[in-house]
Amino acid sequence: MSKVIAICNQKGGVGKTTTAANLGAALALEGKRVLAIDMDPQADLSTCLGFNRTDALDVTVAEMMTRAINEEKFDWRDGLLESKDGIYLLPSNLDLSAMEMNLVGTMNRERVLKGYVDKVKNNFDFVIIDCMPSLGMITINALSAADSVIIPVQAHYLPAKGMEQLLKTVGKVQKFVNPELKVDGVLMTLVDARTTFAAEVPEMIHQMYPKMRIFQNQIPMRIKAAETPAVGVSIFGYEPKSDVAAAYRGLAKEVIRDAAREKAKVHSRECR
Known part of the structure; x- marks a missing residue:
């Protein structure tokens, strides 16, 4: 049973893409098959994973969403690139910006990405979706396709305060599109x-949202982590013995434990 996780925060500069890349790499190090989906037209996740010329690619996330809209058959490998960290990547480019407009007249427009993800996810243990820093239709598609959301928050007052708008959007997606x-x-x-x-x-987050879980592992601020996109590898390929690498490996173990518990619950319900 695959788990689909959206890494989402409408505020930029909170380490969202870095988290998507390094969490994916850490899961791969734990022996998991991982697909990363770049849902930002700026293609930052693609760059982080070593692919910085995505505008030259014929098949990206925009193309696969178009195929899903047109109900075309495709092989799960179509458009996927394999990074040095052993992660499969569905890259992005500026074509995704046009997709936002194309979705306006599309039936079931909130679930287009889900149509793609549902056809490929069983080939992977985890699907990590890196959302763009906005709460538009592209991000709604990511949340509709996901089983869960991880919210990266910088340890400063204003970024934490901005969670309210994101949680309202998540609530609307739960109510109208993806109740799970x-x-x-x-x-x-x-x-x-x-x-x-x-x-x-x-x-402060505990006070504002008493039921909100905060992951035990926190990601420290380090220059080495900021340098990794320039070399196109994760922190594990750049500074594997750093405390940042240790934090992401710890986070991956938390994510794996969560997935195992959820799988056990589903199995228990099916056996009743």
Whole structure:
């Protein structure tokens, strides 16, 4: 049973794409088959995984969504690239910007990406969707296709405060499009342990959202992590012994445990 996770926050600069790339790489290191889907026209995830000329590609996420709209048959391998970290990637480029307009007149427009994901996900243990920093129709498609959401939040007051709009959008998707969608929790990113924010922001989130889970592993702020997109590999291919790498491996173990519990619950219900 595959799990589809959207990495989502409408605010940019919170480590969203870095998390998608490094969580995917960490899951691959744990022996999991991983598909990463780049849902941002800027193609930052594709760049992070070593593919920085996606505008020259004929098959990207926009093309596969078009095939899903037209109900065309396709092989699950179509358009997929394999990164140095052992992750399969469905890349993006600026064609995805046009897709937002193309969806306006499309029947069932919120579920177009889901049509693609449902056909390929059983070939993988995890599908990681990197959302663009907005809450438009492309992001709605990502949330509709996902089983759950991880929300990266920078350890500062304003980024944490901005969660309210995202959670409202998640609530609307749950109500009208994807009732099974869950919020796995908040991932604290760019954490500087020397500041008071490192302790204050998680406490503030607990006060605002008492039932919200905060992942045990927090991602520290390090220059090495910021340098990885330039070389097109994850933190594990660049600085594998760093505390950032250790944090992402810890996060991957949390995600795997969550998936195992959910699988056990489903199995228990089916056996009744």
